[in-house]
Amino acid sequence: MSDTAVIDAQPLPAAELARLDARFPARSVPVQGGAVVSVRECGAGPAIVCLHGIGSGSASWLDTALLLEGEARLIAWDAPGYGASTPLAAQAPAAHDYAQRLHGLLDALDITSCVLVGHSLGALMAASAARRGSPLAARISRLLLISPASGYGAPGRAQARARVHAERLAALAELGIAGMAAKRAGRLLSEHASETARQWVRWNMARLHEAGYRQAVELLCGADLLADLPPAMPARVACGALDVVTTPEACAEVARQCGVPLELLPEAGHASYVEQPAAVAALLREALAG
Template sequence: MTNASTIELPSLPQSEVDRLDARFPARSVQVRGGVVSVRECGAGPALVCLHGIGSGAASWLDMALLLESDARLIAWDAPGYGASTPLTPDAPKAADYAERLLGLLDAMEIESCVLVGHSLGALTAASAARPGSPLAARIRRLVLISPAAGYGTRPEASQRVRTERLDTLDKLGVAGMAARRSGRLVSENASELARQWVRWNMARLNDRGYRQAVELLCGADLLADLPPAMPVRVACGELDVVTTPAACEEVARKCGVALELLPRAGHASYVERPSVVAPLLREALAA
C-alpha cells in the first residue's frame, strides 16, 4: 500500500501562483454558518461559478481573465473546500449547498446572476434553480457543464462509488488521490500546464469537505431538480470520460435543450480549453 505521507504535493510554476494571487485573489465572505471563500474578477453582470468535486475556486482563473470585460465572475470554494466552512451534516444534500449559496449571494448583495455548475457543482446549481427555490428568481440563466447526475437512484452504484472514493482517500491521502485521479479530468490534448492546474487544485482538497461532497454525489439525483425555472444550456467536453456525452445528453433532454459539445475537451473543459468555453458563457450573459 502506498504511504500517503511519502507523496509530494503537486506544484505549479511560481509564475502561475503569482498570476492567481494577483488577478484572482481569495477572500472570505461571512455568511450564516461560517464563511465562504470566493475569488472574483471583472466587471459587469454577475457570473457565479461552482466547481466540481476535485477542484476549487482557483480553477476558474483563466475563465475569469477571458471574461473580465464581460462579467463579474465570482467563483466559490464550496463548503468544506479552501477556507470555506463545512456544512453541519456529515451527509449534506444539494439543498444544503444551495442554502449556503443563497447566504453568499445575500452577503454579496447579488440580486441577479448567471449560474454555472460544473460536474458536482451542477447538483448545487440545479437545486438552486429548481422551481420553487428561494434562489430561482435571482438566476437569469443556468449553465450546466459536464453535469454529474448523482447516484441517489442507484443504491448499488452509490455504495460502490462511496467505497472506492473514500478507500482511495484513506489509503493515498489527498496528494496521492490527486496523482491517481486527476489525469481522467482532461483529454489527451491537454497541455502540461492544464494538467498541472488540475493536479494542483485536487491536491488542495480538505478531508471533511471532500467526504461531504462524496456523500452529496452518492445521494443526489440531478434529474429530480430539472428542468430549471429559467433558460438553461447544457454542455460537455466531447472527450469527457467522467460525465460522458451520452450521460450529459440525458440531462439536456430532461431540460428540453440540445447538448452542446465542446470540441477536443475532456471533463475539466474550462481548465483545459477555456477559449472554447468562454464564448458559451458570453452568450449566456448576453441572452
C-alpha cells in the first residue's frame, strides 16, 4: 500500500457504523471463570460460529451474517483480548486455551451443535476445538477453514518462527495499532475490493488491543495447525485466489491434510468474507445443508 493511499484513505462512514450497531450489535457474554466474551449475532436457525483472524474482530462478519439472516443464527466472537473479551491468563497462550474459552462460550449460549468457521489465525483455534479427542468435537457438525494460518510451531520452523515473532512485535512497537491499520490493512484485500471493504478492514484493525494482539502473535508463532488435522468432522478449506498472506499454495497443504480439495474464491484476497461476503455465505449455506 503506497504512502499516498494511506494519506487518501477515507474513514468508515457513519452510516456503516449505524448499520453495524442496528443489525449486528455487540454484547458481552459471561463465561466460566469470571471472564466475558464479546459476541455479535443475528438471525435464527442452525448456529454458525465464526472466529476472526489476528488483525480483525467480530464486526468483520457483518455482511456475511446479514446475507444468512433468514437461514441461520450467525455468531461471531471477539477472540480473547479483542473487543470487550477478557484476555487469556497465559502471556503465550496455545490454541487449546482459545478452544477452551470457545467451549465456555458455547456452554453459555447453550449451543449443542454448530458449523464452526475459522479465518486465518481463527483457523488455529477452530482446528484445536475440532480435533479428534477434543471435548468440543461432538458439538461441531462441520468445520470450514478460510485462508487458514498454519502457524510456526512445527518442528524445523524455528528460524521462521523467530523471524515472524520479531517482525510482528517490531511493527507493533514502531507503528502502534493505528499505524499498523493504516499501513498494513491493504495487504488483506485484492485490487478488486471496494473502498467500503477497505474501510472496514482498516476500522477493524485499528480497534485491536495491544495485549490481545501480543497473545495472538504468540499463538501464531507457537501453533502447528497441521498437527490438529484432519478434524473429527467433515471439513472444507477455502482461500481467496489472490491471497498473498496465506497463499493458495499454503492453503492447499491444509486441504490435503484434511483430505479435501482446496476451494478458491475468485478475485478475492485474504479477507475474502469482507471483500466477497456472498461467496463465503454460499459456502456456509452448503455447510448447513451438509
